[in-house]
Amino acid sequence: MKSIPASCLPVFLLILLTACEDPPQPRVPAPPAATGATTDQASPALPTVPSVPTGNDAATEADTAKAVVSTSTDDPSTARCGGVTFRKPVTWGWITPTMQFRTLQYTVPGQDGAPAADLIFSVFPSGGAGPIPANLDRWEGQFRSAEGVPARSERSEFEVAGSGVSFIELEGSYAGMGAAAPRPGWSQLGAIIQTPGADIFVRLLGPSDTVLSNTDAFMEMIKSMTID
Numbered sequence: 746m747k748s749i750p751a752s753c754l755p756v757f758l759l760i761l762l763t764a765c766e767d768p769p770q771p772r773v774p775a776p777p778a779a780t781g782a783t784t785d786q787a788s789p790a791l792p793t794v795p796s797v798p799t800g801n802d803a804a805t806e807a808d809t810a811k812a813v814v815s816t817s818t819d820d821p822s823t824a825r826c827g828g829v830t831f832r833k834p835v836t837w838g839w840i841t842p843t844m845q846f847r848t849l850q851y852t853v854p855g856q857d858g859a860p861a862a863d864l865i866f867s868v869f870p871s872g873g874a875g876p877i878p879a880n881l882d883r884w885e886g887q888f889r890s891a892e893g894v895p896a897r898s899e900r901s902e903f904e905v906a907g908s909g910v911s912f913i914e915l916e917g918s919y920a921g922m923g924a925a926a927p928r929p930g931w932s933q934l935g936a937i938i939q940t941p942g943a944d945i946f947v948r949l950l951g952p953s954d955t956v957l958s959n960t961d962a963f964m965e966m967i968k969s970m971t972i973d
Contacts, residue, residue: 812868812943813973814849815839824849824966825973827868827943829906832969834962837864855955862951862959869944877911877937880946884913884935891918891929905970911937912967914960916953932956934963940972 812828819825821835826849833851842850842865849866867874874880881900888896896917903910912935919931932953938945949956949963 824851824864824866826866827940827945828973829938829940829945829970830973831966833864833966853949853951853955853959855952856958859954860952862949862955864963865946865948865950867946869946871939871942871944874944874946877939877944880937881911881913881935884933884948885915887919887921888915888917888931888933889920889927891927905938905968906972908941908970908972909939910967911939916957919950930954934960936967938967938970 813825815823815825817839819839821838822832824831824833837851837853840850840852842848843863846867847865848868851864853862853864855861885896885898888898890896894917897915899914901912903912914932914934916932918927918929919933920927930953931951934949934956936947938947947967949959
């Protein structure tokens with residue numbers, strides 16, 4: 746099998762990301778392991794893509810691969826991946842990532858019986874997932890108008906811990922890859938963080954009541970980021 750040229754990798758990854766994405770299925774958080782017990786739940790592995798890194802690129806990719814990823818037994822007030830640490834609500838419970846390219850995943854409970862949403866972290870070597878605007882466009886394209894109401898999309902940019910953050914808020918009828926039918930009344934808060942060693946994609950995705958009621962908590966989590 747012929748190797749894929751390095752110049753084509755961002756496009757290749759973007760196609761894979763689109764093909765592998767479907768609506769999240771919120772799960773019940775895994776119970777913490779008993780003291781002294783072992784667990785067979787390994788930390789989620791970073792996605793493997795064809796590449797031939799050299800020089801500084803190889804060192805950066807190696808550092809990203811070795812970065813600590815939170816597990817069910819770690820501090821429930823933090824989320825760690827891609828060489829950074831976020832502070833988060835302890836009620837956002839760790840679950841096993843449900844799809845390829847999800848490095849770390851949590852379930853975010855709804856209020857007053859509302860369905861849960863998914864908090865998803867995906868980590869890639871810097872630039873490995875393609876241009877930031879193309880990924881924001883991809884997310885935006887997954888939300889459609891419903892019942893005559895146009896989908897809503899708002900974008901902004903800011904900086905945290907010296908890293909650029911591209912933020913998007915979406916609301917409408919969600920139609921991710923693999924969905925049997927669009928899901929009306931869904932929202933997504935998305936942030937792409939460009940750290941020195943990795944691009945970290947963070948999404949809160951699910952029913953609008955749950956997602957939008959956690960907007961402040963999501964933004965506080967992103968702005969709490971520190972480099973490990």
